[in-house]
Amino acid sequence: MLNYILRRILIGAGTLLLITFVVFALVRNMPGSPLTLDLAEVDPGRRIREEDFERMKRAYGLDKPWPVAYVHWLGDLVQLDLGRSLYEKEPVTTVIGRRIGPTLLLSVASLMLMYALAVPLGLYSTVRSGKLDERTTSTVLYMFYSLPSFVAALLLLVFFSLKLQDTAFELPLRGMTSGSFAEMSFLGKIVDVLRHMLLPLICYTYGGLAYYSRFVKSNMEEVIRQDYIRTARAKGVHPFNVIVHHAFRNTLIPFVTMVGLMLPALLSGSVILEQIFSWPGMGQLFFQSISRRDYPTIMGLTLMFSFLVLLGQLLADVLYAVVDPRVTYS
């Protein structure tokens, strides 16, 4: 087992190196640089002189060819230095750290809500399988699954801005806090954030809800045909206990792998949803850093995402062996 983990970590480190190399090459070869994009915004009469431009390039480390710059970036990385954001003029770690909170708030809340709803829904549709009410629920859930989240987000925005504005159900449509956030009481602050996160939360959750309740159901359907379920039924165990204790507990193994694969999604946020709701999270940062050509931030985020993806895969495989004694990696 230890051997296996070590081998996976070594391979993972190699993959990570390759990914950062490829992404570094890609972003550095994208047309436009943080300097030229900055310049495009100031008025053309006040153009920066050639020598100032060169000096700024040197200061930002943009004068070197990208392979050299990559080696420098790696060297800094070994010293746990991700560099400074070219746009925010702050260390990349600070910039990312500021965005992690809002994204985690949404993703963790959405994850918990999803599990809390998906498991009962999945069990319900196993029990009522094939009946009219189950077919209806499943069809509706399937339609939700196919509804793109950004379309849902826009529809919600339209509905809330046109129909519910100035009613009791009015909700803030953008951002994470109101303008008067600083003066609010502690409780008021909580309520304010909760009100802001409600719409994004719905958009984050409903698609996964449909997916996971189907996932629970298909796992349950395999288990429910097993002999020990028939035995439990035959000896008169309460139907509820058969479903929850005998059947559902045995479907938890695939769940464990799922949790491992979830890891990156928890921190990556959703570019498009955060963009629509102006939610100050990782997805928005990612999008902004690409359009601003903020190389150090892009690289920091890429490193973090790919590290989490690889870690999640490793975790899923290891957990799989831990919870299922039939699986070994020796």
Added chain:
Amino acid sequence: MPQDERQPADVPAPPAEVVASRPSRGFWAEAWVHFRRRKLAMTALFFVLALALVAIFSPMIAGTKPIICKYKGRIYFPAMAYFNPRWENEIFYRDKFRKRYPENLWEKDPESWAVWPLIYQDPYRRVAADEWPGRPGNPTGADGKPSRQNLFGTNQAGVDVLAQMVHGTRIALLVGFVATGIAAVIGITIGAIAGFMGGWVDIVLSRFIELVMCIPSLVLILALIALLDQPTIWHLMAVLGVTGWTGIARLTRGEFIKLSNAEFVTAARALGASRLRIMFRHILPNALAPVLVPITFGIAAAILTEAALSFLGFGAPPPNPSWGTLLNSGRENLQMWWLIVFPGTAIFLTVLAYNLIGEGIQEATDPRLREAGK
């Protein structure tokens, strides 16, 4: 099911002689029989076929150019210019039509006649007042509510939404097929080589697949688009294809590993078939059914990604009447709800249809699921 005249597969357990007496159906025919039984999947298939018809005949449904006209003694098809601007006959430039066909045709050649599209609206520009005799111009801004004249309303600049959506169907379907086609070719080739060859080839290719999977797709897509000087919708399709093949490759690899130990492969080897022949003539047809499922879902994903990219403003440059572009324009003015509701529904239904078809294929081709469905 009443419309299914042939009885076999429906009858639970026919006597053995009956089965033996008729030639057994092939795998795909069998799959089709099972697919046809699924009402939702069939509805979805018809929906996609209808969309394809709309896409093919889009210039005949909505446009401001005659489908066919006789002008100065010759027959022209000006509507074809919607497919490719270069197909517009130069006589209309020379005679200074300036895209206003109705008045110019009557003015410059009283003898002329023309067959017009069903809806006189243009996906690229606002239709002005009296362009078509007696018809008011399109309203602009928030006045462009859905009306008799503009069934789905107009956008900020007064361009008809329905016309844009009809022409956007072409983009949506093309993106789905072309991008996924490219992804399928790359994915199947790489997956097949990795699975069949095994050894270090497999190790290298698997790392490569993992690499592409781990690179955030948005970085990859945006960087590739940015590298092009003037991205067109075709470049976008290529980029989506080049980034979207990993799932297909992994599945193909798995199937090839499983099948390369099968007896028919050993037999083919013993007969002296070449590697390429074994891979593509013997294994691939048997691996195709499971691979077809992620391909169908891939079409839905490609349509979705294109819409999302256009929505974020990174799609093909305007003027392109993509559904995502429409959504993008609606995002700024929420009170113009028709810019969101109609294209949003179109994206939703198309994605739903492809997902249902994929699901149908999965259940029709996988014998285990087929049994479960009974």
